Amino acid sequence: xxxxxxxxxxxxxxxxxxxxxxxxxxxxxxxxxxxxxxxxxxxxxxxxxxxxxxxxxxxxxxxxxxxxxxxxxxxxxxxxxxxxxxxxxxxxxxxxxxxxxxxxxxxxxxxxxxxxxxxxxxxxxxxxxxxxxxxxxxxxxxxxxxxxxxxxxxxxxxxxxxxxxxxxxxxxxxxxxxxxxxxxxxxxxxxxxxxxxxxxxxxxxxxxxxxxxxxxxxxxxxxxxxxxxxxxxxxxxxxxxxxxxxxxxxxxxxxxxxxxxxxxxxxxxxxxxxxxxxxxxxxxxxxxxxxxxxxxxxxxxxxxxxxxxxxxxxxxxxxxxxxxxxxxxxxxxxxxxxxxxxxxxxxxxxxxxxxxxxxxxxxxxxxxxxxxxxxxxxxxxxxxxxxxxxxxxxxxxxxxxxxxxxxxxxxxxxxxxxxxxxxxxxxxxxxxxxxxxxxxxxxx
RNA sequence: GGAGGAGUGGCCGAGUGGUCGAAGGCAGCGGUUUUGAAAACCGCCGUAGGGGUGACUCUACCGGGGGUUCGAAUCCCUCCUCCUCCGCCA
Numbered sequence: 001x002x003x004x005x006x007x008x009x010x011x012x013x014x015x016x017x018x019x020x021x022x023x024x025x026x027x028x029x030x031x032x033x034x035x036x037x038x039x040x041x042x043x044x045x046x047x048x049x050x051x052x053x054x055x056x057x058x059x060x061x062x063x064x065x066x067x068x069x070x071x072x073x074x075x076x077x078x079x080x081x082x083x084x085x086x087x088x089x090x091x092x093x094x095x096x097x098x099x100x101x102x103x104x105x106x107x108x109x110x111x112x113x114x115x116x117x118x119x120x121x122x123x124x125x126x127x128x129x130x131x132x133x134x135x136x137x138x139x140x141x142x143x144x145x146x147x148x149x150x151x152x153x154x155x156x157x158x159x160x161x162x163x164x165x166x167x168x169x170x171x172x173x174x175x176x177x178x179x180x181x182x183x184x185x186x187x188x189x190x191x192x193x194x195x196x197x198x199x200x201x202x203x204x205x206x207x208x209x210x211x212x213x214x215x216x217x218x219x220x221x222x223x224x225x226x227x228x229x230x231x232x233x234x235x236x237x238x239x240x241x242x243x244x245x246x247x248x249x250x251x252x253x254x255x256x257x258x259x260x261x262x263x264x265x266x267x268x269x270x271x272x273x274x275x276x277x278x279x280x281x282x283x284x285x286x287x288x289x290x291x292x293x294x295x296x297x298x299x300x301x302x303x304x305x306x307x308x309x310x311x312x313x314x315x316x317x318x319x320x321x322x323x324x325x326x327x328x329x330x331x332x333x334x335x336x337x338x339x340x341x342x343x344x345x346x347x348x349x350x351x352x353x354x355x356x357x358x359x360x361x362x363x364x365x366x367x368x369x370x371x372x373x374x375x376x377x378x379x380x381x382x383x384x385x386x387x388x389x390x391x392x393x394x395x396x397x398x399x400x401x402x403x404x405x406x407x408x409x410x411x412x413x414x415x416x417x418x419x420x421x422x423x424x425x426x427x428x429x430x431x432x433x434x435x436x437x438x439x440x441x442x443x444x
Numbered sequence: 445g446g447a448g449g450a451g452u453g454g455c456c457g458a459g460u461g462g463u464c465g466a467a468g469g470c471a472g473c474g475g476u477u478u479u480g481a482a483a484a485c486c487g488c489c490g491u492a493g494g495g496g497u498g499a500c501u502c503u504a505c506c507g508g509g510g511g512u513u514c515g516a517a518u519c520c521c522u523c524c525u526c527c528u529c530c531g532c533c534a
Contacts, residue, residue, distance in 0.1 A: 055494055059503045066503090069515045073462035082514090089514040242523055263454090263491090395491080 014114045015381065020048045029120040032127060032343040040117045047110040054103040061096045065089065116226065119378045121343050122315070122352040128342025134355070135342065140326070141335035143359055144418060152362035153416040154293035157183060159424055161444035163294070174291070175283060175298045177409075181444030182436075186415070186428075187301065189435035190408050191276045194303040194328055198405055202324045204274035204305065209254035211277060212245045220257045220383035222349040223249060229284045232298075247280035251304035252402040259308065259385045264398065266389035270309035270317060274405065277302065294409045295367065301408035307401040308385065311377065314399035315352070318374040322354045325370045325405040331431040334414050335359040337366055351376040356406070358414040369410045372403030 019026050023045055031038040068089055075082045126135045157163025162183030168176040179187050198204040212234065218224040223231065232247040248254060255273045264271070279302050290296035305324060309317045322338065329336045341353040350373040357366035377397040380386070386395035419427040426441040433439055 052494075055503085059494060062503060065514080070463070072514060086514045093514060 014117055014378075016044075016048055016051075016110065016114065019114070020045055026120065030117065032121050032125075033118060033346065034344065037118055040113065044110065044113060047106055047113070051103065051106045051110055054099060054106060058096065058099040058103055061092065061099060065092050065096055068092070118346075118348045119351055119376060121346055121350075122374070124340075125346060125352050126340060126342045128344045131342070131345045133342040134339040134345055137338040137340055137354065139335075139337040140330060141333070141359075143335055143361060146361065146420075146422075148422045150361040150417065150420060152293060152360075153413040156416045156420055156424070156426065160426070160441060162186070162441065165293075172298075175296065177294045177297065182438070182441045183412075183444065185436060186412055186432075186441070187408060189432050190411055190415075191301060191303060192435050193331075193432055194405060194408070195274065195276055197328060197331065198274040198303070198305060198324060202272070202327070204272045204324075207251075207255060207258070207273050207275040209248075209251060209258075209275055209277060211248050211280075213248050213253055214243050214245060216243075217253055217257045217260075218246060220260055221253050221379050222382065223253065226348065230282055232280045232282055248277065249281050250279050250302065250402075251275040251277040252306060255304060255306035256308075256379055256385075256400050256402060257383050259398075260383040262385060263395045264308070264385070264387040266310065266387045269387055269398065270307050270313060273306045273308075275304050276408075277304065294413055297409060300410075303405050303408065305372075305403045305405040308398050309401070310387065311396070311399050314374050314376065314401060317399075317401050318352060318354070318372065321401050321403045321405075322356070322372040325356055325372055325403050328406050328411075329356065329358060329369070332411070332415065332429040333431075334411075334418055334429075336369070347371075347373060349373070349375045349378045351378070354403075358410065358418075360414065360417050361420075362417055367410065369414065370404040370406045373401060375400045375402070 014026075019041070023041065027038045027041050030041065068085070072082065072085055072089070075085065126133060128134065151159075154163070154165065158165065160182070162180055164178040164180055165176075168178045171178070195206060199206050215224055218231070231249055234245045234247065236244065254277075255275055258273065259271075278299055280299050281297075283296055283298060286296060294300070305321055307317050307321055326336070326338065336356055336358045339355050339357060341347075341350075341355060346353055353371060353373040355368050356370040356372070358369040359365075360367050376399050379400045380397040385398050385400070387398050388395045415429060415432075416426050419429065421427060421440075428436050428439055428441060
């Protein structure tokens with residue numbers, strides 16, 4: 001944790017007062033995720049009461065101390081009265097400190113509990129116990145029919161000489177890929193195509209953020225403290241440095257935290273940012289899943305979309321953002337569907353999430369290529385991102401949204417698989433041809 | 445890597461132990477004046493957390509954390525960030 005920036009080591013993800021005042025409602029909403037999530041609430045009410053009691057007690061003592069201290073300022077320092085006063089105040093001062101210490105302890109305990117409680121699902125999120133309960137919202141396009149057995153990208157790519165998994169393993173181990181020739185160009189074409197679309201047509205501001213981030217930044221968006229095992233942590237080159245740097249797992253982290261600790265002008269909302277970055281994930285818990293090919297890599301490129309808006313706009317903004325991501329797939333002519341994640345599959349910080357899933361003919365399955373979430377005020381509370389409509393009015397927490405627009409590697413996979421032809425070549429989607437310079441990929 | 449300097453409210457900036465939540469200025473808001481505008485003058489103008497139905501009131505916060513003290517923006521420790529000079533480097 002970075003002690004230079006944050007006041008508290010663990011930021012609560014929920015508004016204590018709201019949780020305590022609406023305990024039953026909050027519990028019911030959490031129970032839609034799981035019983036375990038709802039159980040986390042049990043100690044909250046008592047701790048909140050204790051906290052309140054201690055605050056009142058501390059303030060009373062503090063007020064008394066302050067009054068007495070002010071009187072001392074007017075006394076003759078060498079006088080007998082001064083010495084007596086000082087002695088009696090010493091006791092009072094100690095009492096204040098004791099209560100303050102107790103208060104800090106309770107506050108810390110309360111905050112760390114609140115930090116582990118996931119966000120409350122929106123009423124429109126379907127109930128469910130597993131990803132099988134996700135609801136298909138719509139399907140775009142149709143699966144192409146092939147007069148041959150469609151191959152997987154991890155066969156198509158190496159046969160064309162544009163993807164090289166063996167040499168990647170030599171260099172970096174499993175879950176990496178080397179793209180060669182037209183493969184590398186396809187990657188770059190996709191990045192440019194996506195960035196152009198979002199900046200020129202969808203109004204996003206392009207950002208090129210750092211790829212290494214401090215732990216505090218990861219707290220802001222909720223990757224820490226719960227998901228440390230998913231991250232690559234760097235070693236300190238400078239032993240003097242007190243904080244750790246992590247490889248960013250997604251540009252959501254940097255884009256959302258851009259306005260950490262700021263009060264934005266309400267007139268500037270909604271803010272829309274997009275960024276192309278590599279993303280790094282340890283995939284610690286996914287042994288044996290998607291081991292072949294580039295579906296699940298330690299390093300992959302992604303164009304990320306982030307929107308920062310007023311609370312009343314966030315549900316509309318989720319539709320906007322999701323449409324922006326879908327537009328990429330549609331321009332590329334890729335068959336996909338949109339699903340609304342059910343309560344069981346919803347991410348930790350999300351109020352509501354749509355996944356976009358692209359069709360992979362080799363697997364005859366839809367695979368996730370984008371995840372678009374409304375995080376409500378969850379991240380804003382941690383990262384202290386607020387806005388003000390009018391001068392003098394109280395600042396309010398913004399709502400934050402993020403989504404992939406899209407995961408570049410998986411898009412490349414989809415193009416190879418959906419565009420493959422009997423002779424092993426791959427048709428380049430029309431929208432991409434200006435960026436590629438060719439209509440068909442026939443080799444590296 | 446070596447040597448120094450600095451961080452105060454939206455911005456600038458004063459303040460080295462008590463009456464300082466903090467002078468002064470700029471920006472902003474309201475008002476007086478004016479045919480209108482400008483100028484001038486007057487007032488307002490940080491965030492968070494308690495208590496109260498409420499008018500209101502209390503507490504905390506001068507980069508973060510900790511310490512010294514009856515009392516800290518001010519003294520000490522530590523971390524963060526920024527700047528200057530030298531060296532190295534894409």
